[in-house]
Amino acid sequence: PRxxxxxxxxxxxxxxxxxxxxxAQALGIAYCNSGLVYRAITWGLIAKGVTIEREPVFKTTVxxxxxxxxxxxxxxxxxxxxxxxxxxxxxxxxxAAVSHVAASPWLRKRLLPIFRQLAEEHxxxxxxxxxxxxxxxxxxxxxxxxxxxxxxxxxxxxxxxxDSIEDRDWEDRSRTAAPLRCAADAxxxxxxxxxxxxxxxRLLDELRKRG
Ligand code: C5P
Numbered sequence: 353p354r355x356x357x358x359x360x361x362x363x364x365x366x367x368x369x370x371x372x373x374x375x376a377q378a379l380g381i382a383y384c385n386s387g388l389v390y391r392a393i394t395w396g397l398i399a400k401g402v403t404i405e406r407e408p409v410f411k412t413t414v415x416x417x418x419x420x421x422x423x424x425x426x427x428x429x430x431x432x433x434x435x436x437x438x439x440x441x442x443x444x445x446x447x448a449a450v451s452h453v454a455a456s457p458w459l460r461k462r463l464l465p466i467f468r469q470l471a472e473e474h475x476x477x478x479x480x481x482x483x484x485x486x487x488x489x490x491x492x493x494x495x496x497x498x499x500x501x502x503x504x505x506x507x508x509x510x511x512x513x514x515d516s517i518e519d520r521d522w523e524d525r526s527r528t529a530a531p532l533r534c535a536a537d538a539x540x541x542x543x544x545x546x547x548x549x550x551x552x553x554r555l556l557d558e559l560r561k562r563g
Contacts, residue, residue: 353471353491356381358559359483362497363524363532364517365504367543368479371497371551376426376477378552384428386467386480386487389421390454391441396432397453404449407456414459421466423474444515451520457529460486482530484538492562495555496534499544 358375362368369385376383393414397404402413420431429436440446453459460482467487470476478487484494499507501518508517524532534540539558543551 353468353488355471355473355475357471357475357483357488357491357493358477358555359488359491359494359535359538360477360479360497361481361484361495361532361534361538362479363504363521365508365511366497366499367507367548367551368497370548371543371555372477372479374548374552375555378556379475379477381475381477382423382426382428382470384423384470384476384478386428386478386483387450388428388430388441389419389463389466390450391446392430392432392437393417393419393459394446394450394453395437395441395443398445398449404452407458410453410456411458414462419463419466421470423470423476428470442513447513447515447520451523451527454481455523455527455529460529481524481532484535485533486530489535492537493559494535494538495558496538496540497551498534498540498542500542503544 360368360372373383396417397410397413400413402410404410418433422429
């Protein structure tokens with residue numbers, strides 16, 4: 353990438369979104385939620401009535417979709433055929449299906465250049481599951497944020513999400529294409545007993561250390 357990238361990976365509700373947003377703000381660079389792209393595509397498939405069981409079924413539909421990713425006002429915006437999913441990207445239907453969609457090696461390969469392109473023009477904090485391992489493996493700024501499963505479940509419920517995150521995490525960890533894992537050169541952080549401010553401070557310290 354032409355611009356510096358901070359990669360933040362971790363399981364659902366580990367606190368990484370809040371922290372990534374806050375870190376991007378502190379650094380004055382763009383915040384990029386890569387999960388939103390997988391969510392928007394899943395939303396587009398559901399809206400078209402496509403069954404998301406197997407890759408070949410949705411491949412054709414995704415091929416015809418116009419997927420646009422842009423940084424606007426220091427945040428990633430995703431449009432599918434010109435439309436933003438908005439809050440519908442977080443619907444129970446999308447929550448239940450997104451990991452199946454994201455497990456597709458074909459789709460992940462297709463999205464790689466789109467994610468990488470964003471860093472050609474913008475310095476950014478990008479969060480997801482495979483940012484430090486697959487999307488920007490060469491960045492020296494990478495983190496893996498985790499938290500106890502119990503704490504994560506509580507955080508999710510506080511956000512008003514009632515679906516279990518266990519299935520999604522299991523799928524994200526066990527898929528063959530870019531599974532969720534901590535990169536060897538990532539700084540690992542357990543946020544279970546830390547406030548957002550504490551985590552952000554630690555990340556800023558680590559960034560300074562890494563120069
Ligand atoms: O981060 P968020 O929970 O919104 O991501 C939704 C889903 O998108 C994840 O559960 C995962 O299946 C997929 N995802 C992914 N790779 C990323 C980001 C998200 O596979 N880099």
